[in-house]
Amino acid sequence: MEGSSSESTTAPKELPSSSGSHKSSEAAANIGVAIRYWLELEPYPPGSARSLWLFVDDDWRHLDNPNVSIQVSVQEAFCECSQRLEVLVWYSGDAIKGLVVKTK
Incomplete structure (x- = not known):
């Protein structure tokens, strides 16, 4: 439906500059x-959520229980052979x- 206010998207309407963080x-x-990234293969401490950690704006941020698709996409973005991808992160605290994993 064009022009409908109920349209939804998973992508931002406008990608911000990669030159730093800002409030949306x-x-x-x-x-x-x-x-940088760090993927927990086993949760620690035992019983906690397994997390994907990304180093963004001078601090580590976590995504609990990442699905396989997210894990693979992030790992590919940080692969030595991938100089064309980057991981853009929305975070709070x-x-x-x-x-999103996007081209540079």
């Missing part, structure tokens, strides 16, 4: 580019609210 006017989340 539509949500209370910061946006930044991840420069140390919790990741959303992410």
